Amino acid sequence: MDMAGKRYKAAMAGLDRDAELTVADAVKTVKGNATAKFDETIEIAMNLGVDPRHADQMVRGVCNLPNGTGRSVRxxxxxxxxxxxxxxxxxxxxxxxxxxxxxxxxxxxxxxxxxxxxxxxxxxxxxxxxxxxxxxxxxxxxxxxxxxxxxxxxxxxGGAVEFRVEKAGVIHAGVGKASFSEDKLTENVTAFLAAIQKARPTGAKGVFVKKIALSSTMGPSVKINTAEVPN
Incomplete structure (x- = not known):
């Protein structure tokens, strides 16, 4: 049974699912599709070429987002x-x-x-x-x-986001809110990508960042070109 709502289907209809975008274009697309009645979280997911079962391939750290997360942390x-x-x-x-x-x-x-x-x-x-x-x-x-x-x-x-790679080599985190400006979201995403690259473990061989996707809480995801990850 197709459980997708009309809003989601409309957003999907305008997307090229195979396109790999720049950070700025991905932010613009995802923000434009965040049309829920609440302030959706903008989320990033990354598939890394590591096996966290090995200690020298664990990816863990913290990223201080320059524009905060948009949520109150107790x-x-x-x-x-x-x-x-x-x-x-x-x-x-x-x-x-x-x-x-x-x-x-x-x-x-x-x-x-x-x-x-x-x-x-x-x-x-x-x-x-x-x-x-x-x-x-x-x-x-x-x-x-x-x-x-x-x-x-x-x-x-103020905006510190902890990250830790999961068993399947995936990292995900919230990088802001849909109400943020495109510039602020782009800065946050870029800072997060840089933090992941900086946390590259010594045991990681070959391609480190395999896939990157950006989405909002209720919207479809778009792909970000892995070349956008700072060296």
Missing amino acids: VAVFAKDAKADEARAAGADVVGAEDLAEQIQNGDMPFEKVIATPDMMPLVGRLGKVLGPKGMMPNPKVGTVTMDVAKAVADSK
């Missing part, structure tokens, strides 16, 4: 004393230590990002079974285990 910070005060001053939504751990164990998690100072990790580590599956376990590789909690909070709220 941040929890594990810290004590002066570092706790720094986190609160930077705008953290929840700050604590043992009390925060108990809150999480009770299933009360009104936040999307968790940051911790290094001395808090023995405590946070006991929450791995809860935070891990939700993708919220702090990790120094993406800047969420740090003494500079103020910067980490500011980055999280």
Whole structure:
């Protein structure tokens, strides 16, 4: 049964599914097709030539989008004393230590990002079974285990996007909202592509970026030419 709506079918009718576009043209097309009644997220998906089952082919990191994500991120910070005060001053939504751990164990998690100072990790580590599956376990590789909690909070709220390659070699992330201007979306997509290239692992051989697609929440995807990935 064909479940596609009229809006989606209309958008599809005007697309060349085989065309590989520049970032700017892809943004223009996807933004133009984002006609839902809410502010759709612009999403990027990349197929990489890696096998993440091998440690030297893991692709993971964080990209600070120059124009933010367009969404409000609630941040929890594990810290004590002066570092706790720094986190609160930077705008953290929840700050604590043992009390925060108990809150999480009770299933009360009104936040999307968790940051911790290094001395808090023995405590946070006991929450791995809860935070891990939700993708919220702090990790120094993406800047969420740090003494500079103020910067980490500011980055999280200002446009930091974590990425991690999945089993099939795919990475996907939100890179803005349909309400953003074309220029801002183009800058965000370009920054994300550069971050992926920078995170290329030593074990990656041959073609690293195989495919790139851009879409909105309710719209069809378009292909981006892989030559658009900065070297």
